Amino acid sequence: MKTLADVLREALREKGIESIGTLSKRFRKSKNKLQDIAIEMVHGKGAIFRVPEKTAVAWDLSGNRVEGSYYAYAPLCMADKFEMVLSPEELRSKLPEWPYFIIDLQLWDKHTQKEKGKVCLQINQSYGLLRDYFTGRELAVTWANEEFRKMFHGPLDRITAYEGSTSEFLRGEGIDEVVLLDPWADEVLSEEDFGVKAFVIGGIVDTGGDKKLTPKIGEELEGAGIRVRRRKIVLRGDVIGVPDRINRILGILLEMLVEGKPMDEAVYEFQEPLHARWRLRKELPRRAIRYRIDGKDFRVVEKELFDEYSKWLKIRPEDFVKVLRELDLIALDRRRIHRLNKLSVPRVIRGRLYRVILLKKAAMLCYNC
Known part of the structure; x- marks a missing residue:
């Protein structure tokens, strides 16, 4: 699946640009410079300009260091100083229709305060994972009530927070079929499921015992007329050893969906010794x-x-x-x-x-x- 960095790379090549620099030190330590620059552009923070002199630091479109470039990312406040060659609006117009990754909080009140705090932390970490590939807006949090908004210390303005139900959100987006990642499902997630427009991850942590709450989310969606593919992630045929945190489940899904890794390799990537001991x-x-x-x-x-x-x-x-x-x-x-x-x-x-x-x-x- 194409990432945001891929979209920026293609847009630059269409204009004959093979390297870009920056007029600040902001992205010099970035592991994925094109992705981080594209994120800022999508959110309207900056653009790609042609500059009169080569930048001191530049990278080719694979992220390798090169000796300067006549094209650079800069904040929009510099638009009157340089020639803009790629604007935020133009980049946004090229974005593909990526799927939504939905965290459903309809069972928020079933959690203890400690569990609610863990949910908020895992949602914040999920945003970090998605912005490494897409824009972050693909992370949709449904049933996002006032308590969640107060407890969530992440970038609420950069995710899709929806106060209503997941089924209402899906209907508003014209989506009538989803994949629900459910450890109690009968079928295993496969490439055949990657064509859907939304994945529902849950929104549940169980520090107080095995509540088996995820199937209830599927029942609510089916009751609202949404087709639900219930799928589980396994490690060598068994759910034991598969991480249970929201952000790690999302990470496994992204490794399979974007990186094309086999399920066992993706699980290993996000596994901790705790899960391995299980x-x-x-x-x-x-x-x-x-x-x-x-x-x-x-x-x-x-x-x-x-x-x-x-x-x-x-x-x-x-x-x-x-x-x-x-x-x-x-x-x-x-x-x-x-x-x-x-x-x-x-x-x-x-x-x-x-x-x-x-x-x-x-x-x-x-x-x-």
């Missing part, structure tokens, strides 16, 4: 081998599993050790486990397979260690 707690017991040594039971996993899981879970050695302790598991290297298996006899005890080692063999094992 999944590790589920994965490790499946790989455990049960031993009964001298009447005592042990569950053992291979140490090498850390290397295997760290390829798709953001775990550190300390996370691996923490989960081992929580689950009362022992990690041994494959060589040791192979020796245990040679000394043991498989038996089914209470419906489960154990590898049983007699006291004499256990003593031999310890002696040879």
Whole structure:
């Protein structure tokens, strides 16, 4: 999907411009200079001008440093000093119809004050993610009541805040079908869903237990005549390990939608060790081998599993050790486990397979260690 930086790049090339500078130091530390310049232009803060002398600092349209340019971004207050070659209005006229990313706050009052604060923070962080690709206006917050407006410390004037319901907002925009990102959905999000004009992310945090509130948003939309595609984001087929914060879910969606990354890679990009440990707690017991040594039971996993899981879970050695302790598991290297298996006899005890080692063999094992 085309980004705002792509739109500016194309507009400049149409005019035969291959590099631009700036008359201030504002964008020199920017990671994506074209994107940040385009954002300011869209919001009417500046334009691209032709200047009589080369700028001291300039970049080509790929963001690489070059030796000056006769074209530069400058505030609109300088319009009477230089020749304007690309105005904010002209750039805005070239913007494609990007989808809306809707955060629905209809269940705002179901949250505690602490949860409401977290919602506001995550919405602010979501705006930051969207402005890295588009304009930020694509972030729509519905049911934006007075309490939310007072608690939200982000750029309220640069997002789309709507006091009414999501269905009313969608009808006003001529949208009759959406994708609802719902961890309890039956179907997984795929490229076939990327053609819709709106994605509904939620607007919910659950620090007080599993409320399963997201499906209620879908029910409200369907009741209002909006077609809803309920989709979930998974990591290797399971929602466990997928971040649950609004901004991180949006980040995963953008990595897939704009960057074209596979879902597992996108999830890994926005995963934290906390989320990785959730999944590790589920994965490790499946790989455990049960031993009964001298009447005592042990569950053992291979140490090498850390290397295997760290390829798709953001775990550190300390996370691996923490989960081992929580689950009362022992990690041994494959060589040791192979020796245990040679000394043991498989038996089914209470419906489960154990590898049983007699006291004499256990003593031999310890002696040879």
